[in-house]
Amino acid sequence: SSGINAEYGGGDVISITKDAVDESAALNFFHDEFQMNHLIGTFPKPYVSLIHGITMGGGVGLSLHGKYRVATERTLYAMPETAIGYFPDVGGSYFLSRLEYPYGMFLGLTGHRIKGADLKYLGIATHYTETEKLPALKAAIMASDEESIAEVLATNESPLPGPFTLAPQADLIKHCFSAPSVPEILSRLDADGSEFALKLIKTLRRMSPRSLVVTHKLLSEGSSLGYEECFAREFVAAGEIYRSGEFTEGVRALLVDKDNAPAWNPATVEEVTQEMLDKYFVPQGREWAPL
Numbered sequence: 001s002s003g004i005n006a007e008y009g010g011g012d013v014i015s016i017t018k019d020a021v022d023e024s025a026a027l028n029f030f031h032d033e034f035q036m037n038h039l040i041g042t043f044p045k046p047y048v049s050l051i052h053g054i055t056m057g058g059g060v061g062l063s064l065h066g067k068y069r070v071a072t073e074r075t076l077y078a079m080p081e082t083a084i085g086y087f088p089d090v091g092g093s094y095f096l097s098r099l100e101y102p103y104g105m106f107l108g109l110t111g112h113r114i115k116g117a118d119l120k121y122l123g124i125a126t127h128y129t130e131t132e133k134l135p136a137l138k139a140a141i142m143a144s145d146e147e148s149i150a151e152v153l154a155t156n157e158s159p160l161p162g163p164f165t166l167a168p169q170a171d172l173i174k175h176c177f178s179a180p181s182v183p184e185i186l187s188r189l190d191a192d193g194s195e196f197a198l199k200l201i202k203t204l205r206r207m208s209p210r211s212l213v214v215t216h217k218l219l220s221e222g223s224s225l226g227y228e229e230c231f232a233r234e235f236v237a238a239g240e241i242y243r244s245g246e247f248t249e250g251v252r253a254l255l256v257d258k259d260n261a262p263a264w265n266p267a268t269v270e271e272v273t274q275e276m277l278d279k280y281f282v283p284q285g286r287e288w289a290p291l
Contacts, residue, residue, distance in 0.1 A: 013057075013084065013086070013247075013251050013255065014251055016029050016242075017247060017251045017252070023239070023243065024286075026242050027235075027238070027239055027242070027286060030089070030234075030238045031235060031286070031288055033058065033061065033090065034090065034091070034231045034234065034235055034288060035288075035291045036061070036062075037061040037062075037090045037091050038065075038227070038228065038231050038290045038291070040061075040066055041065035041066075041091065041227060042290075043066075046067055046068060046146055046149045047065075047066035047067055047068070048066060048067075048069075048070065048141055049062070049063035049066045049070065050070050050072075050134065050137075050138070051063050051069060051070060051071050051072070051075050051077070051116075051119070051125060052070075052072045052074055052075060052134065053074055053075065053076070054076045055075060055076065055077045055078075056077070056078050056079065056080060057080070057090070058090065060077070060090055060092070061089075061091060064090075064091070064095055064124060065091060065095070067126075068126050068127065068149065068150075068153055069119075069124065069125045069126045069127070070125065070126070070127045070128070070129050070137070070153065071116035071117070071120055071124075071125035071127070071128050071129075072116050072129055072130060072131045073115070073116050073117070073131060073161065074131055075115060075119060075125075076113055076114075077113065077114050077115070077119055077124065078107075078111050078113040078114070079092055079096070079107060079108055079111060081111070081211065081215075082108075082109060082110075082111060082211040082212055082215055083111055083206065083208075083250065083254060084208075084251050084253075084254050085208040085210070085211055085241065085244075085246030085249055085251070085262065085264070086208075086211060086238075086241055086246075086247050086250065087108075087211050087214050087218060087234075087237060087238075087241065088107075088215060088218075088219075089234045089237075089238060090234075091227075091230060091231060091234070092108060092219075092234070093219055093221075093222035093225075093230045093233065093234055094222055094225070094227055094230035094231075095124075096108045096219055096222070097218075097219045097220075097222035097223040098222075098223055099122055099124070100123070101174075101178065101223075102177040102178045103122055103166075103177075104219055105177045105216070105219050106173050106177045108215050108219050109177070109182070109185070109204060109207070109212055109215055109216065110200060110203050110204060111203075111207075114165070114166075115165070117160045117162065117164075117165075118165055118166065121160070121164040122164075126153075127153050127154070127156075127157050128158055128160055129158050133156055133158060136156065137152075137153075137156040140152045140155075140156060141153075169196050172189075172192055172194065172196060172197060175188060175192075176189050176200075180220075181216065182209075182213055182216050183269055183270055185204070185216075186201060186204060186269070189201050189204075204269075205268075208246050208250055208262070208264050209264055209269040210241075210244060210246050210264070210265075210266075210272055210276065211241070211246060211250075212269055213272045213276075213277055214237055214241070214277065217277065217280075217281070218230075218233065218234065218237065228290055231288055231290070232289075233281065234288075235287070235288035236280065236281060236282070236283050236284075236287075236288075237280040237281065239284060239285075239286075240279050240284070241280070244265075246264065246265070249262050249263060249264070249265075250262050
């Protein structure tokens, strides 16, 4: 059972982008983290995540790979990595690519924050339970066995408090984020011209162009790849992200100096070349393997 109140505040990524940390140490971090995520997803016993509170980055990796994932009205979920020059890792290319298309692409590129009920609507959470029921749920889980855990979770579910909050934007999201490239996504958003679309353009233009293009490729291809293969590809991409300097610059701008003015290189998605992109998918040295 994994109970998460406020998981991931950026301390881990700050530590691996400091000047004193070399590439091998950074890759060790990602290698071990991905092994843990993969182990959770393949663990033979029921793994229950109580996703209660802020769940981002590393917290997503700890909670979303389990068989049972319980959200509450206080859950706040996001994968905001493109804002710091990174990408939705910890198996994001596997689980985001398997959501109803193309919501995973939308969430992965924009870092859009969603709350508990929406996690259930999207299938990110398997159950929705109000906070006041959590103590009883925890006690029931601890008293249950492998055969009865599904019934325990179902018995303690709460009604969803309202409709899917992204429903009014569903057509826009499906049309724009199913585009074959990030520049085309931006073009479709611009053509739409609605307030929501223009807000998304502003959001995407703040993100690392390299990260957006890498994320688009990972999520576009992830749905046809196996669980282990997705982690292996993410490990290769993580190494190049680290070497490119984008990750270090993003962490500096948003988490260290907090000037919110990252100097991305290149500055726009239109300037990201195929040659740049290819580097993120060619293994250089160490490769990832599960435990």
